[in-house]
Amino acid sequence: MSKRYIFVCFGVLLFVAAGTGLFYWYADADFSEGAGTASVDQNPFVVSHAESPVPALTSPDQTQELPALPRDERVSDIDIDGAVRVDMNGNLVLDRQLRRFLDFFIGLAPGRQYEAAMRQRMQAVMAAKGVPESVQHEVFDILDRYLAYREAAEQMEPDAGTSSADIFAAFDIVYGLRREYLGSDVAEGFYGVEERRLRLALERQRVMADDSLSDAEKSRALAQIDQNLPEHVRRSKETSEAVVSTVFRVQELREAGASEAEVRALRLERYGAEATARLEAVDRERQQWQKRLADYQQRKQAVMQSEGLAPQDRTEALRLLRESMFEGHELRRIRALDKMAETAG
Structure with a gap:
């Protein structure tokens, strides 16, 4: 049709x-x-x-x-x-x-x-x-x-x-x-x-879209609408909102200089011990990645600033640098980041 x-x-x-x-x-x-x-x-x-x-x-x-x-x-x-x-x-x-x-x-x-x-x-x-x-x-x-x-x-x-x-x-x-x-x-x-x-x-x-309503009135009206959702959808919504709220709160704590102990206490309260442990593992992996990425960027900068290298030699040196520091999906990720940097710059 x-x-x-x-x-x-x-x-x-x-x-x-x-x-x-x-x-x-x-x-x-x-x-x-x-x-x-x-x-x-x-x-x-x-x-x-x-x-x-x-x-x-x-x-x-x-x-x-x-x-x-x-x-x-x-x-x-x-x-x-x-x-x-x-x-x-x-x-x-x-x-x-x-x-x-x-x-x-x-x-x-x-x-x-x-x-x-x-x-x-x-x-x-x-x-x-x-x-x-x-x-x-x-x-x-x-x-x-x-x-x-x-x-x-x-x-x-x-x-x-x-x-x-x-x-x-x-x-x-x-x-x-x-x-x-x-x-x-x-x-x-x-x-x-x-x-x-x-x-x-x-x-x-x-x-x-109703400009005649205050923020508080809109919140009440939206909450009333949500009461028409099936129970399992409401639970899903509440869980999603709690997760988003906690993520923003963790970000605020860290920006304010809070300790990781304070972040851990918040997560334990909101998520429980098992989920908190998984999030902390993700944090560690992210920190390790950021450290390795910073190390790579420093070495890459040294290659880019090396005098006497022909363009093709510099390209080959960068390829060898990437492959010596990363593999698998990380290597693909670094290549993509480098491509984005070339496009932007």
């Missing part, structure tokens, strides 16, 4: 949020509701991208050649993306894996004229994996609605506005469009996780 579809559905909604880093700590978090719900991954039925190659151009019984699609060559050596899943009761699982499965085959067929061939290929894959015919029919019914939704979304004219009101309006339009064409269950399964994530991000952006 056209790139315009992708722009409309994601570009308009994500422009401000992504551009201002509003997804921060929970951008990649699992946003699923109800941690106690059994994962559908425990009941996969068919079409897992981990084990399903792109379908060969023959039917499962080898009696009928399947039609080729225009973009087959793009995926000739990769597995099918997404999955069709059935739960323990035999019901089709409406999730993002199903949406990715549909997108995979839609991506092979750039236009409605290839739809029949696309459906034949999809049916062959599902049949080969033992998907019941009733479930196959349901998948194709969802495909019809999904294609209609995508076409409707392509007709939307993106609004150039980037204010909070504009972005929320675009979000609400796409949110409603999905439910109008897909139904609430399919729309929730396909988009619910990212919609909740995006809505919270936009709410945070609206608060931060």
